[in-house]
Amino acid sequence: MQLKRTRFQVGALLLLLVLVLSACAPVVTPAPQGAAAPEPTAEATGEAADIGSEAHPIKVFFVPSVDAQVIVSGGEIMAQALNEATGLHFTVSVPTSYAATIEEMCASPTDSIGFIPGLGYVLANQLCGVDVAFKAIRFGWDVYWAQILVRRDGDIQTLADLNGKKWAYPDAGSTSGYLAILPMLAENNIQPGETLEAGGHTGAVRAVYLEQADFASTFYSPPLKPEGEPPWQPGDPPDIPDELVDECAVTEDGSRLMCDGWRVLDARASLRQEAPDVVQKIRILAISPPIPNDTLSFSPQFPAELRSQIEEALIAFSQTEAWNESIGNQDFYGWTGIAPASDEEYDVVRKMIEVSGMSLEDLGQ
CATH class of the missing domain: 3.40.190.10 (Periplasmic binding protein-like II)
Structure with a gap:
Protein backbone atom coordinates (compact mmCIF):
# COMPACT_ATOMS: atom_id res chain seq x y z
CA MET A 1 0.00 0.00 0.00
CA SER A 22 -20.15 18.65 14.13
CA ALA A 23 -23.35 16.63 14.06
CA CYS A 24 -23.40 16.05 17.81
CA ALA A 25 -22.00 19.27 19.25
CA PRO A 26 -23.92 22.52 19.58
CA VAL A 27 -23.44 25.08 16.83
CA VAL A 28 -20.35 27.15 17.57
CA THR A 29 -18.15 29.41 15.49
CA PRO A 30 -14.72 27.84 14.96
CA ALA A 31 -11.81 29.88 16.29
CA PRO A 32 -9.33 30.91 13.60
CA GLN A 33 -5.84 29.49 14.04
CA GLY A 34 -3.94 31.51 16.62
CA ALA A 35 -7.00 33.57 17.57
CA ALA A 36 -7.94 34.27 21.15
CA ALA A 37 -10.72 32.24 22.72
CA PRO A 38 -14.19 33.74 22.27
CA GLU A 39 -15.38 36.25 24.86
CA PRO A 40 -18.03 34.87 27.21
CA THR A 41 -21.58 35.59 26.13
CA ALA A 42 -23.88 37.63 28.35
CA GLU A 43 -25.65 34.45 29.36
CA ALA A 44 -22.35 32.75 30.19
CA THR A 45 -21.21 35.78 32.20
CA GLY A 46 -24.44 35.68 34.18
CA GLU A 47 -23.85 32.03 35.00
CA ALA A 48 -20.22 32.54 36.02
CA ALA A 49 -21.12 33.09 39.64
CA TRP A 141 10.60 16.71 29.41
CA ASP A 142 7.70 18.85 28.21
CA VAL A 143 7.97 17.29 24.74
CA TYR A 144 8.14 13.77 23.36
CA TRP A 145 9.21 12.17 20.12
CA ALA A 146 8.26 9.49 17.65
CA GLN A 147 10.80 6.82 16.77
CA ILE A 148 11.43 4.45 13.89
CA LEU A 149 12.48 0.95 14.94
CA VAL A 150 14.24 -1.69 12.84
CA ARG A 151 15.90 -5.03 13.51
CA ARG A 152 19.56 -4.95 14.49
CA ASP A 153 20.31 -7.85 12.15
CA GLY A 154 18.47 -6.29 9.20
CA ASP A 155 19.72 -4.38 6.17
CA ILE A 156 18.07 -1.03 6.96
CA GLN A 157 20.75 1.51 7.82
CA THR A 158 19.27 4.87 6.75
CA LEU A 159 15.85 6.43 6.26
CA ALA A 160 16.26 5.97 2.50
CA ASP A 161 16.38 2.21 3.06
CA LEU A 162 12.74 2.32 4.26
CA ASN A 163 11.51 2.87 0.72
CA GLY A 164 9.23 0.00 -0.26
CA LYS A 165 9.54 -1.68 3.15
CA LYS A 166 6.62 -2.96 5.24
CA TRP A 167 5.59 -0.47 7.94
CA ALA A 168 3.89 -1.34 11.25
CA TYR A 169 2.25 1.47 13.20
CA PRO A 170 -0.17 1.57 16.19
CA ASP A 171 -3.13 3.16 14.38
CA ALA A 172 -3.76 6.04 12.00
CA GLY A 173 -4.94 8.32 14.79
CA SER A 174 -1.73 8.06 16.84
CA THR A 175 0.38 11.22 16.89
CA SER A 176 3.69 9.65 17.89
CA GLY A 177 2.98 6.30 16.25
CA TYR A 178 1.81 7.57 12.88
CA LEU A 179 1.18 11.27 12.20
CA ALA A 180 4.62 12.44 13.35
CA ILE A 181 6.24 9.99 10.94
CA LEU A 182 4.42 11.24 7.83
CA PRO A 183 6.47 14.45 7.45
CA MET A 184 9.70 12.48 7.93
CA LEU A 185 8.75 10.08 5.15
CA ALA A 186 7.50 12.83 2.84
CA GLU A 187 10.58 15.02 3.31
CA ASN A 188 12.80 12.06 2.41
CA ASN A 189 10.64 10.95 -0.56
CA ILE A 190 9.98 7.60 1.07
CA GLN A 191 7.08 5.45 -0.10
CA PRO A 192 6.57 2.49 2.24
CA GLY A 193 5.35 -0.77 0.82
CA GLU A 194 2.74 -2.75 2.75
CA THR A 195 1.41 -1.36 6.01
CA LEU A 196 0.26 -3.09 9.19
CA GLU A 197 -1.99 -1.39 11.72
CA ALA A 198 -0.79 -3.13 14.87
CA GLY A 199 -3.43 -1.88 17.31
CA GLY A 200 -1.00 -0.20 19.70
CA HIS A 201 2.61 0.78 20.30
CA THR A 202 3.45 -2.59 21.83
CA GLY A 203 1.93 -4.34 18.83
CA ALA A 204 4.06 -2.28 16.46
CA VAL A 205 7.23 -3.22 18.35
CA ARG A 206 6.12 -6.85 18.36
CA ALA A 207 5.61 -6.82 14.59
CA VAL A 208 9.27 -5.95 13.99
CA TYR A 209 10.45 -8.36 16.70
CA LEU A 210 8.54 -11.21 15.03
CA GLU A 211 9.67 -10.06 11.55
CA GLN A 212 6.08 -9.35 10.52
CA ALA A 213 7.18 -5.88 9.41
CA ASP A 214 10.44 -4.28 8.35
CA PHE A 215 10.09 -1.18 10.48
CA ALA A 216 7.77 0.25 13.09
CA SER A 217 6.90 3.70 14.39
CA THR A 218 6.10 4.27 18.07
CA PHE A 219 6.54 6.85 20.82
CA TYR A 220 10.06 7.65 22.00
CA SER A 221 11.14 8.68 25.48
CA PRO A 222 14.86 9.22 26.18
CA PRO A 223 16.58 6.62 28.35
CA LEU A 224 17.24 7.48 31.98
CA LYS A 225 20.97 7.42 32.52
CA PRO A 226 22.67 6.27 35.74
CA GLU A 227 22.78 8.72 38.63
CA GLY A 228 25.76 11.03 38.35
CA GLU A 229 25.87 10.98 34.55
CA PRO A 230 24.63 13.99 32.56
CA PRO A 231 21.04 13.40 31.38
CA TRP A 232 20.21 12.66 27.77
CA GLN A 233 19.91 15.78 25.62
CA PRO A 234 18.49 16.36 22.12
CA GLY A 235 21.24 15.62 19.65
CA ASP A 236 22.61 12.71 21.69
CA PRO A 237 22.28 9.23 20.15
CA PRO A 238 18.70 8.14 20.89
CA ASP A 239 19.47 4.52 21.75
CA ILE A 240 21.29 2.64 24.47
CA PRO A 241 25.07 2.67 23.79
CA ASP A 242 26.10 -0.29 21.63
CA GLU A 243 28.52 -1.57 24.26
CA LEU A 244 25.68 -1.90 26.79
CA VAL A 245 23.12 -3.66 24.59
CA ASP A 246 24.15 -7.15 25.67
CA GLU A 247 23.61 -6.13 29.30
CA CYS A 248 19.94 -5.20 28.82
CA ALA A 249 17.59 -7.28 30.97
CA VAL A 250 14.33 -7.06 32.88
CA THR A 251 14.57 -6.41 36.61
CA GLU A 252 13.59 -9.20 39.00
CA ASP A 253 10.24 -7.61 39.79
CA GLY A 254 9.55 -7.18 36.07
CA SER A 255 8.93 -3.45 36.37
CA ARG A 256 11.89 -2.11 34.40
CA LEU A 257 14.11 -2.81 31.41
CA MET A 258 17.65 -1.89 32.45
CA CYS A 259 20.95 -1.84 30.58
CA ASP A 260 23.80 -1.61 33.09
CA GLY A 261 22.19 1.33 34.90
CA TRP A 262 20.44 2.81 31.85
CA ARG A 263 16.64 2.52 31.95
CA VAL A 264 14.81 2.01 28.64
CA LEU A 265 11.68 4.18 28.51
CA ASP A 266 10.70 4.04 24.85
CA ALA A 267 8.01 1.69 23.47
CA ARG A 268 10.35 -1.32 23.45
CA ALA A 269 10.09 -1.45 27.23
CA SER A 270 6.40 -2.34 26.93
CA LEU A 271 7.42 -5.67 25.33
CA ARG A 272 9.93 -6.51 28.08
CA GLN A 273 7.94 -9.32 29.74
CA GLU A 274 7.13 -11.05 26.48
CA ALA A 275 10.52 -10.42 24.88
CA PRO A 276 13.26 -9.65 27.45
CA ASP A 277 15.81 -9.42 24.61
CA VAL A 278 13.83 -6.76 22.74
CA VAL A 279 16.71 -4.24 22.86
CA GLN A 280 19.14 -6.88 21.61
CA LYS A 281 16.83 -7.53 18.64
CA ILE A 282 15.49 -4.05 17.84
CA ARG A 283 17.30 -0.71 17.54
CA ILE A 284 16.25 2.88 17.01
CA LEU A 285 16.91 4.10 13.47
CA ALA A 286 15.75 7.71 13.93
CA ILE A 287 13.54 9.96 16.03
CA SER A 288 11.22 12.77 14.97
CA PRO A 289 11.41 16.47 15.82
CA PRO A 290 10.00 17.16 19.30
CA ILE A 291 6.22 17.14 19.84
CA PRO A 292 4.68 19.09 22.75
Whole structure:
Protein backbone atom coordinates (compact mmCIF):
# COMPACT_ATOMS: atom_id res chain seq x y z
CA MET A 1 0.00 0.00 0.00
CA GLN A 2 1.47 3.37 -0.93
CA LEU A 3 1.88 6.35 1.38
CA LYS A 4 -0.58 8.31 -0.74
CA ARG A 5 -3.28 5.80 0.02
CA THR A 6 -2.38 5.82 3.72
CA ARG A 7 -2.67 9.60 3.77
CA PHE A 8 -6.09 9.31 2.25
CA GLN A 9 -7.11 6.85 4.97
CA VAL A 10 -6.03 9.06 7.85
CA GLY A 11 -7.58 12.08 6.16
CA ALA A 12 -10.82 10.19 5.81
CA LEU A 13 -10.62 9.10 9.45
CA LEU A 14 -10.11 12.65 10.69
CA LEU A 15 -12.82 14.00 8.39
CA LEU A 16 -15.24 11.40 9.75
CA LEU A 17 -14.33 12.46 13.29
CA VAL A 18 -15.01 16.10 12.48
CA LEU A 19 -18.34 15.30 10.83
CA VAL A 20 -19.43 13.24 13.84
CA LEU A 21 -18.49 15.98 16.25
CA SER A 22 -20.15 18.65 14.13
CA ALA A 23 -23.35 16.63 14.06
CA CYS A 24 -23.40 16.05 17.81
CA ALA A 25 -22.00 19.27 19.25
CA PRO A 26 -23.92 22.52 19.58
CA VAL A 27 -23.44 25.08 16.83
CA VAL A 28 -20.35 27.15 17.57
CA THR A 29 -18.15 29.41 15.49
CA PRO A 30 -14.72 27.84 14.96
CA ALA A 31 -11.81 29.88 16.29
CA PRO A 32 -9.33 30.91 13.60
CA GLN A 33 -5.84 29.49 14.04
CA GLY A 34 -3.94 31.51 16.62
CA ALA A 35 -7.00 33.57 17.57
CA ALA A 36 -7.94 34.27 21.15
CA ALA A 37 -10.72 32.24 22.72
CA PRO A 38 -14.19 33.74 22.27
CA GLU A 39 -15.38 36.25 24.86
CA PRO A 40 -18.03 34.87 27.21
CA THR A 41 -21.58 35.59 26.13
CA ALA A 42 -23.88 37.63 28.35
CA GLU A 43 -25.65 34.45 29.36
CA ALA A 44 -22.35 32.75 30.19
CA THR A 45 -21.21 35.78 32.20
CA GLY A 46 -24.44 35.68 34.18
CA GLU A 47 -23.85 32.03 35.00
CA ALA A 48 -20.22 32.54 36.02
CA ALA A 49 -21.12 33.09 39.64
CA ASP A 50 -22.71 29.63 39.77
CA ILE A 51 -19.92 27.76 37.98
CA GLY A 52 -18.00 25.67 40.49
CA SER A 53 -20.87 25.51 42.99
CA GLU A 54 -22.24 22.19 44.24
CA ALA A 55 -25.22 22.68 41.94
CA HIS A 56 -23.01 23.54 38.96
CA PRO A 57 -19.68 21.70 39.34
CA ILE A 58 -16.87 22.21 36.85
CA LYS A 59 -16.60 19.26 34.46
CA VAL A 60 -13.19 17.60 34.23
CA PHE A 61 -12.78 15.26 31.26
CA PHE A 62 -10.02 12.70 30.80
CA VAL A 63 -9.34 10.80 27.57
CA PRO A 64 -9.66 7.01 28.02
CA SER A 65 -6.03 6.15 27.27
CA VAL A 66 -5.66 3.91 30.35
CA ASP A 67 -8.03 2.00 32.63
CA ALA A 68 -11.07 4.17 33.37
CA GLN A 69 -11.18 3.12 37.04
CA VAL A 70 -7.59 4.28 37.52
CA ILE A 71 -8.45 7.61 35.89
CA VAL A 72 -11.57 8.16 37.97
CA SER A 73 -9.94 7.33 41.29
CA GLY A 74 -6.88 9.44 40.53
CA GLY A 75 -9.03 12.21 39.12
CA GLU A 76 -11.07 12.33 42.31
CA ILE A 77 -7.88 12.87 44.32
CA MET A 78 -7.08 15.85 42.10
CA ALA A 79 -10.64 17.18 42.31
CA GLN A 80 -10.54 17.02 46.12
CA ALA A 81 -7.21 18.86 46.23
CA LEU A 82 -8.52 21.59 43.92
CA ASN A 83 -11.69 21.89 45.99
CA GLU A 84 -9.67 22.38 49.16
CA ALA A 85 -7.50 25.01 47.48
CA THR A 86 -10.22 26.99 45.70
CA GLY A 87 -13.56 26.09 47.28
CA LEU A 88 -14.79 25.12 43.80
CA HIS A 89 -16.54 21.84 43.08
CA PHE A 90 -15.58 19.45 40.28
CA THR A 91 -17.00 16.34 38.68
CA VAL A 92 -14.69 13.84 36.99
CA SER A 93 -15.65 11.76 33.98
CA VAL A 94 -14.04 9.64 31.26
CA PRO A 95 -15.89 9.84 27.92
CA THR A 96 -15.91 6.70 25.80
CA SER A 97 -13.39 7.98 23.23
CA TYR A 98 -11.06 10.83 22.34
CA ALA A 99 -13.74 12.13 19.97
CA ALA A 100 -16.35 12.06 22.72
CA THR A 101 -14.02 14.06 24.99
CA ILE A 102 -13.74 16.80 22.39
CA GLU A 103 -17.50 16.73 21.87
CA GLU A 104 -18.14 17.09 25.60
CA MET A 105 -15.81 20.08 25.91
CA CYS A 106 -17.36 21.87 22.94
CA ALA A 107 -20.83 21.15 24.35
CA SER A 108 -19.83 22.75 27.69
CA PRO A 109 -18.12 25.97 26.57
CA THR A 110 -18.25 27.78 29.92
CA ASP A 111 -17.45 25.14 32.50
CA SER A 112 -15.20 22.30 31.33
CA ILE A 113 -11.57 21.28 31.57
CA GLY A 114 -9.95 18.54 29.50
CA PHE A 115 -6.79 16.48 29.80
CA ILE A 116 -6.32 15.89 26.07
CA PRO A 117 -3.35 15.00 23.83
CA GLY A 118 -1.93 17.38 21.25
CA LEU A 119 -3.95 16.01 18.34
CA GLY A 120 -7.17 16.22 20.34
CA TYR A 121 -6.30 19.74 21.42
CA VAL A 122 -5.74 20.94 17.84
CA LEU A 123 -9.07 19.46 16.77
CA ALA A 124 -10.88 20.98 19.75
CA ASN A 125 -9.24 24.35 19.20
CA GLN A 126 -10.29 24.40 15.57
CA LEU A 127 -13.81 23.17 16.28
CA CYS A 128 -14.77 25.50 19.10
CA GLY A 129 -11.81 27.44 20.48
CA VAL A 130 -10.72 25.20 23.35
CA ASP A 131 -7.63 26.90 24.85
CA VAL A 132 -4.48 25.23 26.18
CA ALA A 133 -3.13 26.17 29.62
CA PHE A 134 -0.53 23.54 30.53
CA LYS A 135 1.43 20.74 28.95
CA ALA A 136 2.66 17.65 30.74
CA ILE A 137 6.19 17.14 31.97
CA ARG A 138 7.43 13.56 32.00
CA PHE A 139 10.84 12.78 33.49
CA GLY A 140 11.88 16.40 32.99
CA TRP A 141 10.60 16.71 29.41
CA ASP A 142 7.70 18.85 28.21
CA VAL A 143 7.97 17.29 24.74
CA TYR A 144 8.14 13.77 23.36
CA TRP A 145 9.21 12.17 20.12
CA ALA A 146 8.26 9.49 17.65
CA GLN A 147 10.80 6.82 16.77
CA ILE A 148 11.43 4.45 13.89
CA LEU A 149 12.48 0.95 14.94
CA VAL A 150 14.24 -1.69 12.84
CA ARG A 151 15.90 -5.03 13.51
CA ARG A 152 19.56 -4.95 14.49
CA ASP A 153 20.31 -7.85 12.15
CA GLY A 154 18.47 -6.29 9.20
CA ASP A 155 19.72 -4.38 6.17
CA ILE A 156 18.07 -1.03 6.96
CA GLN A 157 20.75 1.51 7.82
CA THR A 158 19.27 4.87 6.75
CA LEU A 159 15.85 6.43 6.26
CA ALA A 160 16.26 5.97 2.50
CA ASP A 161 16.38 2.21 3.06
CA LEU A 162 12.74 2.32 4.26
CA ASN A 163 11.51 2.87 0.72
CA GLY A 164 9.23 0.00 -0.26
CA LYS A 165 9.54 -1.68 3.15
CA LYS A 166 6.62 -2.96 5.24
CA TRP A 167 5.59 -0.47 7.94
CA ALA A 168 3.89 -1.34 11.25
CA TYR A 169 2.25 1.47 13.20
CA PRO A 170 -0.17 1.57 16.19
CA ASP A 171 -3.13 3.16 14.38
CA ALA A 172 -3.76 6.04 12.00
CA GLY A 173 -4.94 8.32 14.79
CA SER A 174 -1.73 8.06 16.84
CA THR A 175 0.38 11.22 16.89
CA SER A 176 3.69 9.65 17.89
CA GLY A 177 2.98 6.30 16.25
CA TYR A 178 1.81 7.57 12.88
CA LEU A 179 1.18 11.27 12.20
CA ALA A 180 4.62 12.44 13.35
CA ILE A 181 6.24 9.99 10.94
CA LEU A 182 4.42 11.24 7.83
CA PRO A 183 6.47 14.45 7.45
CA MET A 184 9.70 12.48 7.93
CA LEU A 185 8.75 10.08 5.15
CA ALA A 186 7.50 12.83 2.84
CA GLU A 187 10.58 15.02 3.31
CA ASN A 188 12.80 12.06 2.41
CA ASN A 189 10.64 10.95 -0.56
CA ILE A 190 9.98 7.60 1.07
CA GLN A 191 7.08 5.45 -0.10
CA PRO A 192 6.57 2.49 2.24
CA GLY A 193 5.35 -0.77 0.82
CA GLU A 194 2.74 -2.75 2.75
CA THR A 195 1.41 -1.36 6.01
CA LEU A 196 0.26 -3.09 9.19
CA GLU A 197 -1.99 -1.39 11.72
CA ALA A 198 -0.79 -3.13 14.87
CA GLY A 199 -3.43 -1.88 17.31
CA GLY A 200 -1.00 -0.20 19.70
CA HIS A 201 2.61 0.78 20.30
CA THR A 202 3.45 -2.59 21.83
CA GLY A 203 1.93 -4.34 18.83
CA ALA A 204 4.06 -2.28 16.46
CA VAL A 205 7.23 -3.22 18.35
CA ARG A 206 6.12 -6.85 18.36
CA ALA A 207 5.61 -6.82 14.59
CA VAL A 208 9.27 -5.95 13.99
CA TYR A 209 10.45 -8.36 16.70
CA LEU A 210 8.54 -11.21 15.03
CA GLU A 211 9.67 -10.06 11.55
CA GLN A 212 6.08 -9.35 10.52
CA ALA A 213 7.18 -5.88 9.41
CA ASP A 214 10.44 -4.28 8.35
CA PHE A 215 10.09 -1.18 10.48
CA ALA A 216 7.77 0.25 13.09
CA SER A 217 6.90 3.70 14.39
CA THR A 218 6.10 4.27 18.07
CA PHE A 219 6.54 6.85 20.82
CA TYR A 220 10.06 7.65 22.00
CA SER A 221 11.14 8.68 25.48
CA PRO A 222 14.86 9.22 26.18
CA PRO A 223 16.58 6.62 28.35
CA LEU A 224 17.24 7.48 31.98
CA LYS A 225 20.97 7.42 32.52
CA PRO A 226 22.67 6.27 35.74
CA GLU A 227 22.78 8.72 38.63
CA GLY A 228 25.76 11.03 38.35
CA GLU A 229 25.87 10.98 34.55
CA PRO A 230 24.63 13.99 32.56
CA PRO A 231 21.04 13.40 31.38
CA TRP A 232 20.21 12.66 27.77
CA GLN A 233 19.91 15.78 25.62
CA PRO A 234 18.49 16.36 22.12
CA GLY A 235 21.24 15.62 19.65
CA ASP A 236 22.61 12.71 21.69
CA PRO A 237 22.28 9.23 20.15
CA PRO A 238 18.70 8.14 20.89
CA ASP A 239 19.47 4.52 21.75
CA ILE A 240 21.29 2.64 24.47
CA PRO A 241 25.07 2.67 23.79
CA ASP A 242 26.10 -0.29 21.63
CA GLU A 243 28.52 -1.57 24.26
CA LEU A 244 25.68 -1.90 26.79
CA VAL A 245 23.12 -3.66 24.59
CA ASP A 246 24.15 -7.15 25.67
CA GLU A 247 23.61 -6.13 29.30
CA CYS A 248 19.94 -5.20 28.82
CA ALA A 249 17.59 -7.28 30.97
CA VAL A 250 14.33 -7.06 32.88
CA THR A 251 14.57 -6.41 36.61
CA GLU A 252 13.59 -9.20 39.00
CA ASP A 253 10.24 -7.61 39.79
CA GLY A 254 9.55 -7.18 36.07
CA SER A 255 8.93 -3.45 36.37
CA ARG A 256 11.89 -2.11 34.40
CA LEU A 257 14.11 -2.81 31.41
CA MET A 258 17.65 -1.89 32.45
CA CYS A 259 20.95 -1.84 30.58
CA ASP A 260 23.80 -1.61 33.09
CA GLY A 261 22.19 1.33 34.90
CA TRP A 262 20.44 2.81 31.85
CA ARG A 263 16.64 2.52 31.95
CA VAL A 264 14.81 2.01 28.64
CA LEU A 265 11.68 4.18 28.51
CA ASP A 266 10.70 4.04 24.85
CA ALA A 267 8.01 1.69 23.47
CA ARG A 268 10.35 -1.32 23.45
CA ALA A 269 10.09 -1.45 27.23
CA SER A 270 6.40 -2.34 26.93
CA LEU A 271 7.42 -5.67 25.33
CA ARG A 272 9.93 -6.51 28.08
CA GLN A 273 7.94 -9.32 29.74
CA GLU A 274 7.13 -11.05 26.48
CA ALA A 275 10.52 -10.42 24.88
CA PRO A 276 13.26 -9.65 27.45
CA ASP A 277 15.81 -9.42 24.61
CA VAL A 278 13.83 -6.76 22.74
CA VAL A 279 16.71 -4.24 22.86
CA GLN A 280 19.14 -6.88 21.61
CA LYS A 281 16.83 -7.53 18.64
CA ILE A 282 15.49 -4.05 17.84
CA ARG A 283 17.30 -0.71 17.54
CA ILE A 284 16.25 2.88 17.01
CA LEU A 285 16.91 4.10 13.47
CA ALA A 286 15.75 7.71 13.93
CA ILE A 287 13.54 9.96 16.03
CA SER A 288 11.22 12.77 14.97
CA PRO A 289 11.41 16.47 15.82
CA PRO A 290 10.00 17.16 19.30
CA ILE A 291 6.22 17.14 19.84
CA PRO A 292 4.68 19.09 22.75
CA ASN A 293 3.24 16.86 25.45
CA ASP A 294 -0.42 16.26 26.30
CA THR A 295 -2.41 19.27 27.44
CA LEU A 296 -4.61 20.55 30.21
CA SER A 297 -7.03 22.78 28.30
CA PHE A 298 -10.05 24.93 29.15
CA SER A 299 -13.31 25.27 27.28
CA PRO A 300 -13.52 28.45 25.15
CA GLN A 301 -15.68 30.63 27.41
CA PHE A 302 -14.38 29.47 30.78
CA PRO A 303 -14.49 32.42 33.24
CA ALA A 304 -11.03 34.00 33.45
CA GLU A 305 -11.06 34.53 37.22
CA LEU A 306 -11.98 30.90 37.94
CA ARG A 307 -9.40 29.71 35.42
CA SER A 308 -6.66 31.66 37.21
CA GLN A 309 -7.63 30.13 40.55
CA ILE A 310 -7.57 26.63 39.11
CA GLU A 311 -4.25 27.16 37.35
CA GLU A 312 -2.61 28.33 40.57
CA ALA A 313 -4.09 25.40 42.47
CA LEU A 314 -2.90 22.90 39.84
CA ILE A 315 0.65 24.22 40.01
CA ALA A 316 0.60 23.86 43.79
CA PHE A 317 -0.95 20.38 43.58
CA SER A 318 1.72 19.23 41.11
CA GLN A 319 4.33 19.80 43.83
CA THR A 320 2.66 17.55 46.41
CA GLU A 321 2.92 13.84 47.15
CA ALA A 322 -0.77 13.46 46.31
CA TRP A 323 0.08 14.29 42.70
CA ASN A 324 1.87 10.95 42.43
CA GLU A 325 -1.36 9.19 43.41
CA SER A 326 -3.26 11.10 40.76
CA ILE A 327 -2.01 12.49 37.43
CA GLY A 328 1.55 11.52 38.30
CA ASN A 329 0.73 7.84 38.84
CA GLN A 330 2.56 5.81 36.19
CA ASP A 331 -0.58 3.69 35.77
CA PHE A 332 -2.53 6.91 35.14
CA TYR A 333 -0.98 9.54 32.81
CA GLY A 334 2.47 9.57 34.40
CA TRP A 335 2.81 13.36 34.41
CA THR A 336 5.74 14.19 36.67
CA GLY A 337 4.84 17.89 36.48
CA ILE A 338 3.22 20.61 34.36
CA ALA A 339 4.50 23.61 32.42
CA PRO A 340 2.69 26.57 30.83
CA ALA A 341 1.81 25.97 27.17
CA SER A 342 0.83 28.16 24.22
CA ASP A 343 -1.30 27.41 21.20
CA GLU A 344 1.61 28.11 18.82
CA GLU A 345 3.58 25.18 20.22
CA TYR A 346 1.02 22.83 18.67
CA ASP A 347 1.59 24.11 15.14
CA VAL A 348 3.84 21.07 14.67
CA VAL A 349 0.75 18.90 15.19
CA ARG A 350 -1.17 21.00 12.68
CA LYS A 351 1.61 20.32 10.18
CA MET A 352 1.19 16.60 10.72
CA ILE A 353 -2.51 16.91 9.96
CA GLU A 354 -1.76 18.90 6.82
CA VAL A 355 0.68 16.26 5.56
CA SER A 356 -1.93 13.56 6.26
CA GLY A 357 -4.03 15.04 3.48
CA MET A 358 -6.52 17.27 5.35
CA SER A 359 -6.36 21.07 5.32
CA LEU A 360 -6.74 22.97 8.58
CA GLU A 361 -9.79 24.75 7.17
CA ASP A 362 -11.58 21.41 6.95
CA LEU A 363 -11.16 20.79 10.67
CA GLY A 364 -13.68 23.49 11.54
CA GLN A 365 -16.40 22.34 9.16
